[in-house]
Structures are given as structure tokens and as C-alpha cells.
Amino acid sequence: MRQFESMLSLYYLLPRRSWASLQSLHIDCLSLGIDCSIDTLRRWLKAWVTAGFVEERTESRQHQYRQSHHQPFITDTQDTLLLHWLSRYFTPLLPNEAYSLLSKRLHVLQVASVINQSVSLSHYLSVIEIDLPILPHYYHGPLASIKQAMLQQSVIHCVFIGQSLYLQPQALVVNSQGWWLRYQITDVALKEKGHALSVMHLVVCLLWVEEC
Incomplete structure (x- = not known):
């Protein structure tokens, strides 16, 4: 089990774009408390290479490694x-x-x-039928602000068709009936403590979003 944990730690030490030499990886492992010889490290890396998760090359007689750009089992x-x-x-x-x-x-x-x-x-x-609605890509901009507000639990100003609201978004919901925004709102735009009303609104009615 300890060796498996060490191999996982080694994998996440590997860069994704640049290459790391065997020697530099050995130094990094030792600095993280992974006690292994350079031969053991090489065997671990070979196992990752064989499994397809790591790429290997030789340059100036040095073995270099990085995470594989294309993970195995997916053609x-x-x-x-x-x-x-x-x-x-x-x-x-x-x-x-x-x-x-x-x-x-x-x-x-x-x-x-x-x-x-x-x-x-x-x-x-x-021959594959998926019963889900398709939301046009131009909604990406407004939804980016909504997702950020959800993560930060902040209030935003959303303008829907026929309605303008200051609200705190709770979740984006997609089902066979459409794309929905679940949010909470109080009488004074969530600035006063009190009962928060949970509401759903169709995303396709969304016109724009402004941060408060």
C-alpha cells in the first residue's frame, strides 16, 4: 500500500508539457519524503509508461518523463x-x-x-436518442458569471425576459424540460435576514447578468 501511494505521488510530480529527468524526479521524491533508490524510481516510471499514463524519451543519454497527453483506454x-x-x-x-x-x-x-x-x-x-435540451453557446458568458456567484455565494443582478431580479444563484439544473437556474431571493435582494424563497427560472429567458 505504501508503494502504491508513492507511485501515485510520483505521477502527480510529473509535468504535463515539459519533461523531467530521472535525476530531478529522484530529488523531488526525496524532498517529499518518498524514500526510494533511483533504480526503484525507474521501475515505477516504467510501470506508468507501460500502462500508458506516462511518456518517456531519451535526450543526451538522459531518460526524461512527463504525463501522457492522451490517457489510455480512450481511442x-x-x-x-x-x-x-x-x-x-x-x-x-x-x-x-x-x-x-x-x-x-x-x-x-x-x-x-x-x-x-x-x-x-x-x-x-x-440510433442514440438523448432527451436533453441544447443550450446555445452564446449563453456561456452569462452562465460563467452565474457559476462564479454560486461558488462565492454572492448576489448578482439577472435580467430575464419581463423580469429583473437581484438574486443568489444556488444551482444550474438540466433535465428533459429545459435548462433552469435555481436561486434564492428575499424582499430586499438578500440584504436583510429573513426567509429566502427558493425559485426556478428558465435559463433561455435570461438576457444578461451583472455583478453587484
């Missing part, structure tokens, strides 16, 4: 399907950083083009 074809569904149905739920990474990944893999050119993928998607 490019499977990635295409997953990214297509994620982009189509769940993009507005993603944190801002994940949204940016998804956009880049969609561009790199050219997901729409791959699906259009693949008869098997197009046929597979045609």
Missing part, C-alpha cells in the same frame, strides 16, 4: 463521440478552464468533420 474515435456529446449537451455546465480546453480539443480533433466523414459514427449517433 480517438471514442474521444470524438464523447466530445461531441459533451459539447452538444453539457458545455454550459463546465468550469471556464475546462470550457477553454474543450474548445481547443474540438478544434484539434476536428470533431464535426470526423463525424460527417465517418459513416459508422454518423449511423451510431442516429
Whole structure:
């Protein structure tokens, strides 16, 4: 069990973009209290490489390592399907950083083009029915402010069709009936203590959001 924990700690020491040498990783391990020889460290890294989670290269006769860019067990074809569904149905739920990474990944893999050119993928998607609404991508901006307010438990000004409210967002809800914002509101925009009324509102009625 201790060795497994050490191997996990080693994995998270590895950089994702740059490369780390075997010697520098050994120094980092020792500084974190992972007591291992450089040969043991090499065996651990080889195990990660074999499993597909770590990449290895040799430069100037030095072994260098980093986390794998493409995790195992997910092929490019499977990635295409997953990214297509994620982009189509769940993009507005993603944190801002994940949204940016998804956009880049969609561009790199050219997901729409791959699906259009693949008869098997197009046929597979045609026989899978997902009963969820699709929210246009231009809602990403207002929803980013709402998600930040949810995490900070702060009050924001939301303008819906026919209604303007100062509210504290509680959750984003998606179901077969649509996208919803669950929020709390009191008589004086949550600035006075008292009973908070929990309300649901259709996100598609949202026009813009302002921070208070």
C-alpha cells in the first residue's frame, strides 16, 4: 500500500508539457519524503509508461518523463463521440478552464468533420436518442458569471425576459424540460435576514447578468 501511494505521488510530480529527468524526479521524491533508490524510481516510471499514463524519451543519454497527453483506454474515435456529446449537451455546465480546453480539443480533433466523414459514427449517433435540451453557446458568458456567484455565494443582478431580479444563484439544473437556474431571493435582494424563497427560472429567458 505504501508503494502504491508513492507511485501515485510520483505521477502527480510529473509535468504535463515539459519533461523531467530521472535525476530531478529522484530529488523531488526525496524532498517529499518518498524514500526510494533511483533504480526503484525507474521501475515505477516504467510501470506508468507501460500502462500508458506516462511518456518517456531519451535526450543526451538522459531518460526524461512527463504525463501522457492522451490517457489510455480512450481511442480517438471514442474521444470524438464523447466530445461531441459533451459539447452538444453539457458545455454550459463546465468550469471556464475546462470550457477553454474543450474548445481547443474540438478544434484539434476536428470533431464535426470526423463525424460527417465517418459513416459508422454518423449511423451510431442516429440510433442514440438523448432527451436533453441544447443550450446555445452564446449563453456561456452569462452562465460563467452565474457559476462564479454560486461558488462565492454572492448576489448578482439577472435580467430575464419581463423580469429583473437581484438574486443568489444556488444551482444550474438540466433535465428533459429545459435548462433552469435555481436561486434564492428575499424582499430586499438578500440584504436583510429573513426567509429566502427558493425559485426556478428558465435559463433561455435570461438576457444578461451583472455583478453587484
